[in-house]
Amino acid sequence: MKSPLVRRLPKELKRDFKKYLIIFLILFLTIGFVSGMFVANNSMLEAGQNAFAKYNVEDGHFNLSGIPTQEMITEIEAEGVKLHEQYYKTTVESNDKTKDSDEEISIRVFKIREDVNKVCIMKGRLPEADGEIAIDRMHADNADMKVGDNIYLDGVKYKITGLIAAGDYSALYKNNSDTMFDALTFDIGFVTGEQYEKIEAKEVYQYAWIYNKKLEDDESKKKAGDNFANKLGEIVMASCFDADPLNDIRVEDYVPEYVNQAIHFATNDFAKDEVMAFYLLIILMGVFAFIFAITISNKIEEDSVVIGTLRASGYTRSELISHYMSLPIIVTLAAAALGNIAGYTLFKNVVVSMYYGTYSLPKYVTLWNPKAFLQTTICPVALMLIINYVVIRRKLVLSPLKFLRNDIRRSKRKKAKRLPKWKFINRFRVRNVFSNVSSYLVLFVGTCFVMVLLMFCLGMPDTIDSYMEDAPKKMYAQYQYFLRGNIDEEGNEISTSNPDAEKSCVSTLITKDKPNIGEEIMVVGYSENSKYIKINSELKGNEIIISEPYADKFGIEEGDTITLKEQFTSKEYDFKVKGVYDYMGSLIVFMPIDNYNEYFGNDPSYFSGYISDTEITDIPEKNIYKVISPEDIVKMAKQLDHSMGSAMDYFAVLTVLIAALLIYLITKIIIEKNRQSISMVKVLGYDNNEISKLYIRTTSILMIIFDFLSVFIAYFVINWFWRKMLSEMSGWFTINISFISYIIMIVAIYVAYLIISFIDFNRIKRIPLSEALKNVE
Incomplete structure (x- = not known):
């Protein structure tokens, strides 16, 4: 025999229709959006993982300061890798809408890739003749460009034949050490081999490598990456002693795939978004489960005589619990079911458009995601069941007589707590x-x-x-110039007539400690009595001053000792922290230039760049490796x-x-x-x-x-x-x-x-x- 209270469910739903409708809508929107995020993330992650094989994404890449000999390439490949030439030229991009803009947009132009890091054609086609180019789809959207539009590289007109997504640039990072990608002022483009040779711009000698033996987990990739970095550094360094010292080759950048933010930032973001969305869903479900529980508790108090009568007539506590849990479960199930349907249709497209509006992602196919169903249907319903069951069972544990007397307190009635002699309204x-x-x-x-x-x-x-x-x-200087070397082709020291310029030494080491092992730290050697880096502390030997962001991120204080290592070798350096410098630009270690050269074993007159508050115009571009300005x-x-x-x-x-x-x-x-x-x-x-x-x-x-x-x-x-x-x-x-x-x-x-x-x-x-x-x- 069914409980007569079942007949009251439609009446209760009608009476509190607004309340249940509001709860339903919030749960529906939340579950729908989270379900859509799970479906979109899973589909895009699958597409991203398939892209490694489909587009033959690199296991890493490195840049050299010059073109290596065939003997050097053979020696490097003997370390269990296959090298692929991936040279590019960097030039200035503009279009018909940005010709007069003050903001400079840089573009890396590659030859069309045939073997490694192939591209996904999102719209149009790859270039087939001179004067044609394919560019990144995300940057094109930001710049309001489309297939058929004109684009200018250093004033030379090209026609956009295609919009692409490259597996090694799913997030447009100009440098792997950058805090954030840049799809506004940075772009990548692909042209034919013949067109590439005609571009007059500085060329970067980049090589991508693929391991001969495929590695699956990050631990084996890290071990292989560290070993290969050490071997690469040794091979390149050894070649320098046999070559003309004015034309020696150096490793200027080394990025294994597993730490390449341009490859992994987007997919890592998917995973973080999914976890955060799930936690928000659970918290919100918990809040509404308690709202239901409070509502039901009040309803049980209101129905106490009816409940007592039913219990005295032989109805079990379980039957009553089932009745009072019916509406919360019905509302939650309806929201979960419709939310999942909307997740696979409407909300999935919303999330996809958000991601495509941020990252340069390849094409994907919507996949069924059982995890999304579990987390957005089973988990919310289970949470609603558990919380309401505990609350309702605790409420219905009393005897039928107590319900008949409308005495549903589980503890003895206590004397009202005495309050101060306030006004009646306040009491x-x-x-x-x-x-x-x-x-x-x-x-x-x-x-x-x-x-x-x-x-x-x-x-x-x-x-x-x-x-x-x-x-x-708060930049210590408005311009920071990094040189390829401090000696020019004629053997003379590279100098400038700019009176604002100061010599500096800059190198990059990586961290060994958490929270972010392998993070690049810039080591800066500053001139004595520098007008830009105003450090009054007298530093000796390996004593340093660190930037405020470095101290904040790693929890470093004055008196601590930190250990950094070279990126391409196993050599490590210990530094003693003597203070923190108020500079928020990046993670930097400061030390006097004399101490720098002595500690790193350089010639006392060595320097690697200039810092200045005004632009330096008399150093040949071929001698400049990189410039950092406020825009960067x-x-x-x-x-x-x-x-x-x-x-x-x-x-x-x-x-x-x-x-x-x-x-x-x-x-x-x-x-x-x-x-x-x-x-x-x-x-x-x-x-x-x-x-x-x-x-x-x-x-x-x-x-x-x-x-x-x-x-x-x-x-x-x-x-x-x-x-x-x-x-x-x-x-x-x-x-x-x-x-x-x-x-x-x-x-x-x-x-x-x-x-x-x-x-x-x-x-x-x-x-x-x-x-x-x-x-x-």
Whole structure:
């Protein structure tokens, strides 16, 4: 025999239709978006993994300062690798829309690849004749270019015949040590071999390698990469002693595949997004599970006599538990089912468009993802079942007699706690809080959850804006010139007549310690009494000053000893930290140039570059390896702003909407629980405005407290999350949230509450005086 309470389910659903509809919509949107993200991520990850074989993605690459001899190539390939020539030329790109722009766009032009790092043609075709070029699809979208448009390389016109995605440039990193990719001012292009030879630009001698024996796991790749780096360094160094010292060959860059951000950043981002989305789903499901639990608890109190009658008539506790869990499970299942359908259709396309709007990804095919079904259907339903089962069973554990007497307290009735001799209204408010403590606790947790999301949405643009404004100002010099060598072809020292220029030494070592092993650290040797690097400490031997980002990221303090190693050999160097320098540009170690040359075994007169506040124009371009200017420092922030700026505004609005709906649900539950009390107060002669002071103003005061407390909690959560996220990336900069954003967060949540409070006031007005007669205690 079925429980008669089953017939009440449609009536209860109709009576609280707005509440269940709001919960359903939030769960539907959340589950749908998370499901779509899982489906899109899985499909794209599969496409990315298949791309390694399909497009023969490299196992790594290195750059040489000159063209190696065939003997050197043979000796390198004897280490178990196959080398593939991958030369490129870097030039300046413009189009009909950016001809007059002040922002310089650089493009790396390759010959069409036949064997390794082949490209996926997204639109059009590869070039077949002179004057044709295929460029990266992501950069083309950012620059509003399409197939058939004209593009100019150093003023020479080319026709775009195709938009491509390269497996070794799924994220457009100009240098692997950059903190962020740059699809705005950096591009890659492919031309025919004949056209490539006609391009007049500086050529980089890059070689990609493929291991003769395929390696699968990162541990074996790391071991092989370290061994090959050491062997490569030894082979190249040995060749220098046999060659003309003015034309010696050096390894200028070495990037194994497993640490190549241009290859792995996008796929790593997919995995991080998936984990974060799942945690957000679980937290939100937990919040709504407790909302359901509170609602059901209030309903059980309301139905106590009916429950007692049914229990006395022979109905089991399990049957009653099943009944009261029906609506939460039905709503959750409906949201999960429809959310998964929407995830595979609507939301999957939304996520895909977001990723294609950020990364240069190859074509993909939508795949069925059982993990998405498990995490977005089974997990939410299971969480809803467990929480509600525990709460309902604990509520129904009492005897039938207690339910019949409407005495459903599990503990003995205690004497009311004595309160100070406050005014009646204040004492009433305090007791109201005590009687609704579980609802207010859920409201506080929900507010904290929403505030974390809102702080991230507002804090990210603030941090980017602050970095773009402050970083160029805090550069120790506006221009940093890195030379290929300090001696020119005629054997003379490379010099400049620029009075602002100072000699410097720069080399790159890598870290051995966590959080990011293998991260590049720039070691800078500065001139005595430098007007750019103003360090007053007297340093000796291996004593150094480190930049503030380096100290912050790795937790290094004055007096610590750090160990760095050469990238291409096993040689290590110990440094003693004597202080921290206020420079936020990158991870740098500073030491006097004399100490630098002595410690690294260089000639006392050796230098590797110049630093200056004005541009140096009298050094031949062929002698310059790289130049760092303020534009290079802020390009990462510009890319972040372009990729995430508009999305953050959208999610901020969505977050405030979720906050309003959450507040609506909780305050509705509180008022419904106190319907009889509100009705009784009306019988005693209080009008609606006075009653609102007892209930609505109580919640208003608590919301102010929750608002401010949640800001502090959200700050610590976001700060922890930011440090964890940046620790896994190259570079470092601290999160910086403006005071205005804090005000906006607090005001936005409270304004959302004030709007809901008007709805609550109307709800109180509709409670009739006859409700007080329903009390049968």
